[in-house]
Amino acid sequence: MPPEILTWVIAATATAAVILRPFSWPEAIWAISGSVLLVALHLLSPQGALTGVAKGLDVYLFLTGMMLLSEVAREEGLFDWLAAHAARRAASSATRLFLLVYGIGTIVTIFLSNDATAVVLTPAVAAAMRTAKIEKPLPYLLICAFIANAASFVLPISNPANLVIYGSQMPPLLEWLPRYGLASVASIVATFLMLRWTQRRELSQAVAIDVPVPVLSRSGKTAAAGIAVTAIVLLICSALDTRLGLPTVIAGAATALGVLALERKAPWKTLRGISWGVLPLVAGLFALVEALDRTGVIQIVATLLQQEAGRSASGSAWSAGVVIALASNLMNNLPAGLIAGGAVQAADVPDQVTRAILIGVDLGPNLSVTGSLATILWLAALRREGHSVGAWAFLKLGLLVMPPALVLSLAAAFLFG
Numbered sequence: 001m002p003p004e005i006l007t008w009v010i011a012a013t014a015t016a017a018v019i020l021r022p023f024s025w026p027e028a029i030w031a032i033s034g035s036v037l038l039v040a041l042h043l044l045s046p047q048g049a050l051t052g053v054a055k056g057l058d059v060y061l062f063l064t065g066m067m068l069l070s071e072v073a074r075e076e077g078l079f080d081w082l083a084a085h086a087a088r089r090a091a092s093s094a095t096r097l098f099l100l101v102y103g104i105g106t107i108v109t110i111f112l113s114n115d116a117t118a119v120v121l122t123p124a125v126a127a128a129m130r131t132a133k134i135e136k137p138l139p140y141l142l143i144c145a146f147i148a149n150a151a152s153f154v155l156p157i158s159n160p161a162n163l164v165i166y167g168s169q170m171p172p173l174l175e176w177l178p179r180y181g182l183a184s185v186a187s188i189v190a191t192f193l194m195l196r197w198t199q200r201r202e203l204s205q206a207v208a209i210d211v212p213v214p215v216l217s218r219s220g221k222t223a224a225a226g227i228a229v230t231a232i233v234l235l236i237c238s239a240l241d242t243r244l245g246l247p248t249v250i251a252g253a254a255t256a257l258g259v260l261a262l263e264r265k266a267p268w269k270t271l272r273g274i275s276w277g278v279l280p281l282v283a284g285l286f287a288l289v290e291a292l293d294r295t296g297v298i299q300i301v302a303t304l305l306q307q308e309a310g311r312s313a314s315g316s317a318w319s320a321g322v323v324i325a326l327a328s329n330l331m332n333n334l335p336a337g338l339i340a341g342g343a344v345q346a347a348d349v350p351d352q353v354t355r356a357i358l359i360g361v362d363l364g365p366n367l368s369v370t371g372s373l374a375t376i377l378w379l380a381a382l383r384r385e386g387h388s389v390g391a392w393a394f395l396k397l398g399l400l401v402m403p404p405a406l407v408l409s410l411a412a413a414f415l416f417g
Contacts, residue, residue: 052290
């Protein structure tokens with residue numbers, strides 16, 4: 001078998017294993033195993049693998065900082081406090097509670113990233129539903145999955161995939177907002193309307209009136225302040241066109257250390273609560289994509305983008321957005337985004353094509369449970385809370401919710417430039 005074909009087969013098999021999790025083994029094992037196998041078979045040199053892993057440095061730092069912030073906020077009860085307030089303000093209305101949870105999920109996604117929404121907000125919402133004595137909590141838990149992707153291109157910091165698509169060419173914040181602002185509004189609103197419509201029967205249930213709200217401790221307020229400061233710092237970094245990884249990890253570490261010092265606690269519990277397996281998973285995927293790059297796949301995609309853009313910029317943008325949205329569900333949006341990002345950075349394509357690809361990578365995964373890392377993490381959090389959603393049930397819902405949001409978001413994005 002030619003080495004290029006063998007490389008593609010190993011990369012595809014490893015990616016499929018990340019999505020399907022054979023033997024229920026952690027996703028990181030499969031990504032790392034695929035990379036190691038490529039090196040062992042001399043299809044990728046050790047130096048090449050390290051080069052691929054090194055390309056993800058900014059993403060690792062960004063994820064580490066966000067996971068630190070999220071875990072500290074969870075430990076100090078900040079998300080439980082927010083969810084309980086939402087349940088109380090619903091005033092016994094299931095539809096109002098749905099809107100409030102959606103609003104909180106939107107805010108968390110925008111300022112803490114979609115992975116934080118999936119990992120941290122899901123158990124908080126589950127706890128709030130138990131407190132509010134909701135018999136059918138699934139509509140509210142679904143919010144955590146769908147808004148994690150729908151609101152993930154409001155800001156550069158809302159999704160690590162945004163860093164992957166642009167790499168070192170990340171637009172400053174003042175350029176990002178007009179590019180993606182209207183598209184983000186279209187995505188958030190369309191997703192809400194379709195999700196609300198599909199869940200209309202379940203939202204006729206009763207909600208408890210007297211919902212106890214936990215007291216937010218001094219350390220919880222400190223965690224909230226740390227998150228707010230981090231958001232401001234990252235907005236400033238975006239405006240100055242500065243890489244986001246290092247500021248994020250510094251802000252996350254500073255917040256965690258501040259809370260631990262205030263509570264006089266050792267850091268071990270906080271460190272154990274973080275999903276560190278995300279980092280080797282992402283590193284393994286970077287190495288796999290580096291191997292694919294060396295077979296010429298990314299250059300092939302870049303050439304196709306250039307050719308299509310030469311024929312029709314708007315036509316190529318629409319097709320690229322839809323194709324990458326579907327591809328993200330077949331191979332997960334992180335490797336799809338890595339390949340697409342490499343192609344975008346290698347090809348001189350119109351900006352509207354890049355915008356369409358980013359929207360497809362971010363929003364497309366709302367079609368299936370395999371679409372994004374955030375959705376996979378949401379499923380794991382859901383299982384820990386004693387709930388489950390089948391792949392077919394999610395797909396049937398995704399077929400109704402995702403396409404309208406994708407079409408409207410792409411149309412809104414093209415209104416700029």
